[in-house]
Amino acid sequence: MSSTSIEEFRQEVRSWLEKNLPQELRVGSRKGLPKDSLRKWTEALVSRGWITPEWPTEYGGGGLDRKHAAALKAELKAIRAPMITSFGTMMLGPTLLEFGTDEQKQEFLPQISRHEVVWCQGYSEPGAGSDLASLQTRAVRDGDDYVITGQKIWTTGADKADWIFCLVRTDLAAPKHEGISFILFPMHQPGVEVSPLTLIDGSADFSQVFFDGARAQAKHVVGPVNGGWTIAKRLLQHERTTDGGSEGGITGAMKETLADFVKREVGVENGVLADPQLRQRLAQQEIEAKALKLTMRRAREEARAGQTARDIGSLGKYRWANMVQGEQNLAMLALGTQGLGWSGPGFEDTHLERTRAWLTTRADSIWGGTNEVQLNVIAKRVLEIPE
């Protein structure tokens, strides 16, 4: 499409946003926003298919090509619109688009793009974390169904989820990677029990999930039976995809940039940050964020131009995690003991938020494959060093 049509599209998006995005939601985060206006905003996005802008319209998507979708995303970012993303939009949807049957796409994709069904990810088990393929949860065929027994853990959002995409063992005799299937089933049924876990940041966003005779329909196996590992890995690639992260905003809040935060907390004398060590670290952090963003952009441009086959998804996840944690570490150093508050007087909300965010972001080097696992993947797949 021509550049004028992109420009026209941007104009259209801008005026649409002016009309549909209330001022109070323009804060760049989904946290703590008034429920009513958030719901209305979600409905407005859904009416255009813009929760999933690149999906085909027949599945409730926006039907936009890559350039128009990128323009839309840029406009949403510029106006600091809260993003409505989910396990469905980011991971399951793209995987179904690639591997699902027509029937599965018809059944599940429109619900995701309408933000009607909440999904969770049933991968990890107590004995299968980094070594995911050693998972033990079993699915046994029973007529048109599978019957599921076992346990998942660290399942984010399981207590609020309607459905789960789950890795199960369907062949006990096969080598561990070849007996796994990728299956979808509802959470609200007998035989599924969810038990939330409290995390170090005080939240209880993830759970243990116990299956004791839960049922899944056989037609809801995605890809071939016992061929689920390929699909599981593909979905992980989507999980590890980042676009270079937070554009220099402090993760989680994004109300101000890291530099503004540190300047305010530490103080600036004659245009120079009062602490020379923190000045160095802040510059390093900003350069790191810039390098990450540029590298992700370069990877996309190279892929589009067919100039490289290197998969840098793992690199992106690893460096993104380090960058986010680096930001939070720096914020804590800038705050000093003001960053240690949990509740009670003497701490401003922006300080309390940082305390929790520092704790929350410890997880970024663990979920979706730990840093060590990402380095293993880079060494093996990208650098091709024999094991």
Next chain:
Amino acid sequence: MGLILTEDQLILRNMAKSFFDEKSPVERMRRLRDSQDTTGYSRELWREMGGLGWIGITFPESVGGADMGYSALGVVLRECGRVLAPEPFVSTVLLGGNALLIGGSDKLQEELLPKVSSGERTLCLAFQEQGRFAPYAVSTSAASDGGGFRVRGEKRFVLDGHVSDQIVTVARTAGSSGERAGLTVLVVDADTPGVTVERSELLDGRNAAYIKFDDVAVDAERVLGEVDCGAALLDAVFDRATIGLCAEMVGSFEEAFERTLEYLKMREQFGVKIGTFQALRHRAAHMFGEIEFARSVVLDAQSAIDDGRDDVAECASAAKARCSDVAHLIGGEAIQMHGGIGMTDEEEIGLFAKRLKAAELTLGDANYHRNRFAGLRGY
């Protein structure tokens, strides 16, 4: 402009790669060093590069250049870095050449730059007087004298100064050392009475001169930019030179890394390839990431110049901060992962480590550039 090579740049890269592979294996740099070659690089090869349009690749066509920008120059410099070619891009093109291009009168440019582009003339920039990079720490004086100036002072670390025809010299016409105001940049012919040039060799086999100016007469027409306002000119020159140097560094650390990776896949200990040890695998994976990141920042900095963006200074410091850190990392790890053989003069990996160390500390180290970046960002 994008972060990937255009069709033209891909062609240029292939040309440059076969040129250097054929005419300039790392062995050539070693021979120049060991024979104590009086020039320190090959004048013949340099003129060949001139003929190919690479020396003046960023210069306008009016002075014999190709006007293809820094993204194209970066392609050539990266290939130079891969084979450690010691030809005088930094001194003649990036420092001296840019000073003339940005600050020189039409007359001066017409007189000097065509012969620079063809490879016949070598330039240098004499600015540094102390060990650590501090561009305004200049005590060398230029006193007015009739229509011109008389220059007195000493300069060190003047890259390729021993073979330069013109010495672009930074001197003080007002104020005192460290101050931004009061600097003046002058073109001094190397054969002017009162100029003494002594050659010294550096750890990477390249040359940097110690230059003394003893009451050297310089015509007012030979001032670049404006009297007392040389700092603005210098800033622009250093930004461009820094970005060019970074492009060369990328080539050197990529090559050093690839050689190290080959070694991990080949060397056996404890009955297995050393590349099977996770401690080394993880470090190799981390190095890969560091290199990719540095490369992105350098490519972006090059296009910042080419696109006339207003964040060139910020980009230059971001690039040098990254590249200096990566140079230190890769140079150190390359030797470490080679073990004892990495310490021998015979094994080429050490030559890369030395060049990387030299480049790391040239034109400001990572700390210098992080501080500068912070200043430009308002903290």
